[in-house]
Every structure is written in C-alpha cells, then in structure tokens.
Amino acid sequence: MTATVVPIKRAAAPSLEPMLALVAADMNRVNAVILERMQSEIPLIPELAGHLIAGGGKRMRPMLTLACARLLDYPGARHHKLAAAVEFIHTATLLHDDVVDGSGLRRGKRTANVIWGNPASVLVGDFLFSRSFELMVEDGSLRVLKILANASAVIAEGEVNQLTAQRRIDTDAAKYLTIIEAKTAALFAAACRIAGVVAERDQSVELALDAYGRNLGVAFQLVDDAIDYSSDGATMGKDAGDDFRDGKVTLPVILAHARGDETDRRFWKDAIEGRRISDDDLAHATGLLHATGAIDDTLARARHYGQRAIDAIAPFANGEAKAALTEAVEFAIARAY
Numbered sequence: 001m002t003a004t005v006v007p008i009k010r011a012a013a014p015s016l017e018p019m020l021a022l023v024a025a026d027m028n029r030v031n032a033v034i035l036e037r038m039q040s041e042i043p044l045i046p047e048l049a050g051h052l053i054a055g056g057g058k059r060m061r062p063m064l065t066l067a068c069a070r071l072l073d074y075p076g077a078r079h080h081k082l083a084a085a086v087e088f089i090h091t092a093t094l095l096h097d098d099v100v101d102g103s104g105l106r107r108g109k110r111t112a113n114v115i116w117g118n119p120a121s122v123l124v125g126d127f128l129f130s131r132s133f134e135l136m137v138e139d140g141s142l143r144v145l146k147i148l149a150n151a152s153a154v155i156a157e158g159e160v161n162q163l164t165a166q167r168r169i170d171t172d173a174a175k176y177l178t179i180i181e182a183k184t185a186a187l188f189a190a191a192c193r194i195a196g197v198v199a200e201r202d203q204s205v206e207l208a209l210d211a212y213g214r215n216l217g218v219a220f221q222l223v224d225d226a227i228d229y230s231s232d233g234a235t236m237g238k239d240a241g242d243d244f245r246d247g248k249v250t251l252p253v254i255l256a257h258a259r260g261d262e263t264d265r266r267f268w269k270d271a272i273e274g275r276r277i278s279d280d281d282l283a284h285a286t287g288l289l290h291a292t293g294a295i296d297d298t299l300a301r302a303r304h305y306g307q308r309a310i311d312a313i314a315p316f317a318n319g320e321a322k323a324a325l326t327e328a329v330e331f332a333i334a335r336a337y
Helices: 017-022 024-037 044-053 060-071 078-101 112-116 118-139 142-165 173-198 203-227 242-246 251-259 262-272 279-291 294-312 320-334
Strands: none
Touching: 017 024, 017 060, 017 320, 024 060, 024 078, 024 118, 044 078, 044 112, 044 118, 060 078, 060 173, 060 203, 060 320, 078 112, 078 118, 078 142, 078 173, 112 118, 118 142, 142 173, 173 203, 173 251, 203 251, 203 294, 203 320, 242 279, 251 262, 251 279, 251 294, 262 279, 279 294, 294 320
C-alpha cells in the first residue's frame, strides 16, 4: 500500500472551533432532540445513555451533518433529527464496543459497562439504535433510511471483522483498511452524505460528501491507532496501549512486524497473542514502532487520506462551511502532534 503524501499545513494549530461556531445554533436543536429521545419510563436507560452522551465527546459526526448542510446552503430543519440519529448510532456502537473490548475507560471516565454491567450496556445500546431508526422514519426519506441503515450494518460487519482479526499477527494492511473503512469511516461518510439528500442535490454532490467523510474517517482512525502507543488517558480518554493489550493488529503493528528481524517478529507474535503484555513489553513495542518508522508512516498515511478528504470538497464554493470542514480534517490529524 503506497500513497503520495501532500502535507497539510497551517500557520496556527487547527481546531474544531470554526465548525463549532458554524453549527452552534443547529447543534442546540440537535442536543434538544437527543435529550428528548433518550428519555424513557425506565430510569436506567436515560441514566446510562446520559453517562456516555454527556461524557465530553466532540459530537463530531452530527456536526459533520450540520456543516455539510451549511455547505449546501440548506435552509430547512430536517438535518436536526438526522444528526441526532447519527449520534445515537455512534453512541450505541460505543456502548457495544466497550462491552466487546472489556474497556474500563472512555473519554477519561469509567465506561458504562463497568458501572452498570454488560447486559445493561448492550440493551441501552439497542434502545439507542431503535431511537435512531425512529428518527429516520420520521424524516420520511427512504434514501436517508437506506444510507444510515446501510452504514449501521457496515459498522457491525467491521466490528465482527476486527474480532476475527484480533490476536492474529498475520493480518495484513489490506484487511486492516477494510476493517477501519467499515467500523469508523462508514458513519463519517453517511453523516456527510445525508446532507446532500435533505438539500435535494444530485448524486455527484452526495458522492463528493461521502468521499469527504469516508477519507476523514480513515484518517481519524489511523491517527487514533498511532497515538494509542504514544499518548495517555488524559489525552486520549483511554489508557495508552489498550490496543496492544487487547491484541488488536493495527497499521503501526503491521508495519513494525513486517520491518522487524526474526526476534522482533517473534516478540510481536507473542505480544499480539497475549503472552507479552506487561508495561515493559508495551515500552519495548513502542520502541520498535518508532525505530522502524511505523508510527511516522501511519501518520503519513493519515495525512494522505486527510488530503483526499479536502480534495473531495474542492469543487464547492469557498466560504465559512468549506473552511470549517477543511480545518476539521487538519484537526483530526493534528491530534497526533
């Protein structure tokens, strides 16, 4: 897998502030929908859902729906409920992921499964999935329903595919990319694409927004996988080395394993299969990742996909929305630095 890297540069550190300012009024309406639709006569449901929804997440995916609608000068309000549906899909997958991974920390807080247990987390995740589909049906567009329903299925396929690759050091870069395109990039793409539907634009616009979101999602996940080995709980909202201890074969590991000598490859096999997961082993793994250039090259791939995302919206008119969407890509990559 090769890529021509086009550096993304700015005079100041990129941030999500331009996007936050752009969609602030719309996001207030989305938050109102989220608050209303997470309610239930069963007190545990809003309590558990609220723990994660109010847990400090950036709400990047629903913001992308809103920002793409602004890019298209959409004057209506349909995107508010749909952005809430996107957030519910994302939250449901997080609840399920934390159960599957046995995670204890997310966004710097204890995970719902640690506090309330696995069964409650799975069932509340199911509740949020159901709420998201109610919102889609209320919108009334079969096209929107198809896009978001397909994304939900693809995300689940990606998670299952990742599960089958767990603790398998023979996982290659192609399979890894297939996994992250499904489990992460699919929702980014759908969140952006539905703006083209509600704005009643032609398919070329939909596809451009889809390409923007999909490439941004891949870049976002590549950066996450790189900084899993070089960050901490305060920065990442999870413990450094979680992927290492869980036996997840991410691109940094794939590259380092391929570039190592026989001793290094034996270490990686033992580590990924769960026999070398101490703090000292993590430190050794991190050293190998840096020595082989695996972290740097993973981030280079992220910059490549980030540039592809920016290129996808190049045909749209310049303005606040396009600038905010561009800086969102730059922010996603800058998290590693």
